[in-house]
Amino acid sequence: MVETLNVSPDVLAGAAVKARVQDLSFYYGTHRVLKNITLSVAEKKVTALIGPSGCGKTTLLRCFNRMHDLYPGNRYDGGGIRLLPENTNILGADVDPIEVRMRISMVFQKANPFPKTVFENVAYGLRVRGDLKKSDINERVEQALRGAALWDEVKDRLHSLGANLSGGQQQRLCIARALVTDPEIILFDEPTSALDPIATGKVEELVAELKTRVTILIVTHNMQQAARVSDFTGFMYIGELAEFDRTEKIFTNPSNKLTEDYITGRFG
């Protein structure tokens, strides 16, 4: 078991809470990969999850939009994830995962545009919902592409394949696709690990811009990236949340020796 859970009592002081993870455990079959995670996600802030490979950070992220439901044998246990202000447990059996994914979008490690045009990649989520007029869809796609800082680069080739864009542009296309449903939370799973420093910089700028409108949860292996983009950081270790605090505290003076050893490269 990890030493202690270090959460300063005033860590979220002044920030509204958008989601609350309560005593959440998660199993891949019989293997318990998340152990009693309790965590508050601040609204319109960036929360980073860091930790060594296999610590459960991506598993926790995927709980937020019910990705695990797609595979048999997976099981959530405990108090669930409550979305505020209405206090809905998004892991509840009565909650439609598609609805959850409309409200909580995800951007993956590797850009994964659909084999469709730039426009259709972004419009897809709206078409799934199926309740919008063509003119509304056009407007929302443009808004999303602008929101992902991609519009100026693709406005003249909206109908060419998304896969023809550069790696960095494809990742921003995926961010536009995540934005188009006007989500409350966006989940980023190592969004820049396959990008060069320039494209990485653009995505990080975008994250900083997006947090004025949306709550962001990001998993990253890049310590400097977590330090640059996030307001709060959680350090996970063997399925537990070993420490959660303001990012500047974590990276200058963490409370837990395990966190310190990890971020200073002594293990991991």
Added chain:
Amino acid sequence: MDRHFDHDLKALEKKILGMGALCESMIQKTVKALVERDSALTEEVFTMETEANRLHMDIDDTVVKLLALHQPMAVDLRFLTAALKVNTDLERIADMAVNAGQTGYYHLFKEPPVPQLDWVTRMAEVAQKMLRESLDAYARRDVQLAQKVLLEDEEEDRLKAKALTDLISLIRTDPPRSEAFVELILLSKNMERIGDHATNIAEDVVYMVLGKDIRHGHSAIDPQTS
């Protein structure tokens, strides 16, 4: 796990402690030269300043390289930022030792001996002790020893106040020698400043070890946890 980076940090620490030892030796020699009116020893201190300046630049350069190449976090980051500040304080201490040497070399040695120089020796002893302890605290990550240095600064301030009172009194009773007494007032200020720089180093040690900024009257003890 012993990282390659740890070897770089250790090498840097060794340089800083070397710089500290050099400064300590400069204070010792400069005061001995003052008391014994030894120009040759003072010239030795002037020569030592060249090495102090070289080390000052070398240490800064090393820290900047380590920051750029390793992008350190947490305790490593605190160690390196403290190294930059300690280095600056040490260079200032070397300057103070030189200034004190110049007081003797260019002024006091040309005049008849000044009586009652015990306080100079005493102030230098306290300053040297503070410097030695602050560097020991740095090398051993010893917060308690660092806090002891902070308390010792009060003794240095008290000695300086006493020296000032005595020297003003001497100026009044022996006006023709006022210039020498004013030089001694400046000397007492130099010794007191060495104590202040040692205090800064001690404060940096507390920051480096605990991550707490205790400068400007802030306590190392967190009021929330005490």
